Amino acid sequence: MTVANSVHLSQSNAISVISRKKFAAVAMLAVLLGYFAYVFVAFDVVGLYQKSSSENAMTLIRDSYSYKVHVARDNRSNDLSVKIEGENKGAYPDGVTPDWVSVSEGKTVIELTDGHVITFGEGDVEYFIPDYGTVWAEPTRRGVDVKFPEGEIPDYISASKNRLMIKTDQGRLTVTRNRTEVFRYFLGWELFFFTLDSPYHGMSVSEIAQRAVSGEAGAIWSDFWNNRMWLHKDVAWAIFETILMAFLGTFGAAIVALPLAFLAAKNFTPLQSVRFFMRRIFDFIRGVDALIFTIMLSRAFGPGPMTGALAILITDTGSFGKMFSETLENIDDKQVEGVQSTGAKPLQRYRFGVLPQVTPVLMSLVLYFFESNTRSATIIGAITGGGIGLLLTQAMYTQKDWEEVSYYxxxxxxxxxxxxWLSGKLRAMLISGTSNDTM
Amino acid sequence: MSMAQRKRSYGLVLLLVFVALMVSGFQTAQNRNAGGFWDGIHRIFDFPAGVISEAIEKITELPIHMATYFPALIETINIAAAATLIGAIFGTVFSMLATRGMAKWPRLIPVFRRILDLMRAIPEIVIALILIFVMGGGPVPAMIAIAFHTTGALGKMFSEVNENASLKPVDGLASVGANWTQRMFVGVVPQVAPNYISYALMRFEINIRASAILGFVGAGGIGYELKNAMSWGQGRYDQAAAIFLMLFASIVVFDQLSSWYRTQLTHGRKQTEVTP
Known part of the structure; x- marks a missing residue:
């Protein structure tokens, strides 16, 4: 009777517990959904969706794997120019054109892929589109005269009084009063190894290797390293600067924080007021945060890697101080007492009793921060102006060199x-090294 | 004895190499900096002193500025909170897919691990800048960017927690025919929830800072307002001072709250372990 009763009781208990937990789970889900709904409204996601530009996204994606060559004619002076990505750095010399552009008496024929052909005549332009026909246009003083083939005008053509634009998968033609311009797209990154003015441009890998063997290696390297389009030298320096910022900042902070951490640890500093003071300093530094230190330091030192390194150094001194002192409070006192019993002075006690115990823990913390600070250094570089972060933001703000953005x-x-990988490797070495010690 | 000596000399060499690296590194960094260390060191407090003195001068206006910028602060915190939640949700799913014994497709475990590594490796600023270009400025690019990185970071930590979870409840649920989602929700989540929450809270602290920084490069919130306030220059630093104060206060408050709650979590668990 009592057994059955208690079984019944525990059963009803269990049911009530489960239903309470169920309710809690549902309530939590509701709160979560409610919060997301609030954020959805507060962040104006609908407005953002309407504002966002799919065209920008398309340009970004296309530019990241392809490049374009601009063939342009100035309609006033009749000068023809062929420039890679439309940049002066990538201009073909006068009289030289790529093999898909042929210039003869008063006529320039530009061959695109799939049979698309654009012809610059004496002042006029013709674009032959295989499935459609030939579009003729002539810039005049009043605007642009256009003649289309019979039938409906497809929607990849937009024409107004002053401007004609034809965008196909094969290329793009823009005609305005002053300028007639053709884009042709190519796969890959343009002039990545050598610019047009280098004698090595367009050579095959084996040919370059041959020349390198026969004594031109220095010249080849210098042409690649000083590439004006991709600035390999500057990019390499920027990467180095970013890693340098992280290295100096992290290890500098560790050096500064270690003695301070002793002052904040209960078992090394009996004076509570000192401990309290040190901890508040660590909290203060952590609260001020890298952003504000970065702003402050860049006012004093100007842009550059040292500013970034110091910003990381100061910020991490706060974090390291806190974590180091917590580690120090958790050490095994026996080892210190053992060293003390041999008559060691305080400094020796720290050196032989404390440091061997905490070094692996602290080093692995520092190495962990080193890795994450490489990422921070990229962001700090974007704010102070140094390293790869700066190059990235610069390339982004110009909004045209998307291939460089993807490269960065x-x-x-x-x-x-x-x-x-490096920090993981070093940490693994550290752990295996210390386990050897104890053996 | 000779081994100990050799070890000591190794240590000395390593120390010397390290010191040399630090010194030459600082030299290089200083040479590539716009201003040198010794030229700037006495100016280091000029800016904070200017800001503080102006703030004291116009102390009556500070509360008004704080009220003005309060919505921006809320936006920054919302970015961090929403990104942490989204990151935690995706991180949970990814971590389970990347843990042996829990994964739905055991063969794909290495794939999911690499995905998490990659998500962790991409700095927030990269995604934020791209999304700002595509979507225009505002809080959503920052939220997505931080959520992406958080997914990678939390996914890794969560999968370490998962390794230590008992698989018995999962097996038991499987034997009564529960599907994968049910097994994970009922069998794993209750075991790992305290650790998950603790890691997510730590991430939230980091994300508040990240969201303020991303604001500075154009992603809305208090960082964006700070950038504007700074650009007005001397004479109007009182607004920057108000923003500094609010940012500082919110970072400290959320740090303290989260660390208090985290100790509660671990402390509470210890108690339940003691009582049978």
Missing amino acids: IILIILMVIFMD
């Missing part, structure tokens, strides 16, 4: 992955 992004990711 790839480099940044590779850099972070490398630092992650």
Whole structure:
């Protein structure tokens, strides 16, 4: 009777517990959904969706794997120019054109892919589109005269009084009063290794290797390293600066924080007021945060890697101070007492009783921060102006060199992955080294 | 004895190399900096002193400025909170897919681990800048960027927690025919929830800072207002001072709250362990 009763009781108990937990789970889900709904409204996601530009996204994606060559004619002076990405750095010399542009008496024929052909005549332009026909245009003083083939005008053509634009997958033609311009797209990154003025441009890998062997290696390297389009030298320096900021900042902070951490640890500093003071300093530094230190320091030192390094150094002194002192409070006192019993002075006690115990823990913390600070250094570099962060933001703000943006992004990711690997490797070495010690 | 000596000399060499690296590194950094260390060191407090003196001068206006910028601060905190939540949700799913014994597709464990590594490796600023270009400025690019990175960071930590979770409840649930989602929700989540929450709170602290910094490069919130306030220059630093104060206060408050709650979590668990 009592057994059955208690079974019944525990059963009803269990049911009530489960239903309470169920209710809690549902309530939490509701709160979560409610919060997301609030954020959705507060961040004006709908407005943002309407504002966002799919065209920008398309340009970004297309530019990241392809480049374009501009063939342009000034309609007043009749000068023809062929420039890679429309930049002066990538201009073909006068009289030289790529093989898909042929210039003869008063006529320039530009061959695009799939049979698309654009012809610059004496003042007029013709674009032959295989499935559609030939569009003829002539810039005049009043605007642009256009003649279309019979039938409806497709929507990849936009024409107004002053401007004609035809965008196809094969290329793009823009005609205005002053300028007639053709874009042709190519796969890959343009002039990545050598610019047009280098004698090595367009050579095959084996040919370059041959020349390198026969004594031109220095010249080849210098042409690549000083590439004006991709600035390999500056990019390499920028990456180095970013890693340098992280290195100096992290290890500098560790050096500064270690003695301070002793002052904040209960078992090393009996004076409570000192401990309290040190802890508040650490909290203060952590609260001020890297952003504000970065702003403050860049006012004093100007842009550059040292400013970034100092910003990381100060910020991490706060974090390290806090974590180091917590580690110091957790050490094993026996080892210190053992060293003390041999008559060691205080400094020797720290050197032989404390440091061997905490070094592996502290080093692994520092190495962990080293990796994450490489990422911070990228962001701090974007704010103070140094390292790869600066190059990235500059390339972004110009809003045209998206292939460079993707190049920098790839480099940044590779850099972070490398630092992650390096810090993991060093930490593993540290752990195996200390386990050897104890054996 | 000779081994100990050799070890000591190794240590000395390592120390010397390290010191040399630090010194030459600082030299290089200083040479590539716009202003030198010794030229700038006495100016280091000029800016904070200017800001503080102006703030004291116009102390009556500070509360008004704080009220003006309060919505921006809320936006920054919302960015961090929403990003942490989204990151925690995706991080949970990814971490389970990347843990042996829990993964739905065991063969894909290495794939999910690499995905998490990659998500962790991409700095927030990269994604934020791209999204600002595509979507225009505002809080959403920052939120997505931080959520992306948080997914990677939390996913890794969560999967370390998962390794230590008992798989018995999962097996038991599997034997009564629960599907994968049910097994994870009922079998794993209750075990790991305290650790998950503790890590997520730590991440939230980091994300508040990140969201303020991203604001500075154009992603809305208090960082954006700070950038504007700074650009007005001397004479109007009282607004910057108000923003500094608010940012500082909110970072400290959320740090303290989260560390208090985290000790509660671990402390509470210890108690339940003691009582059978």
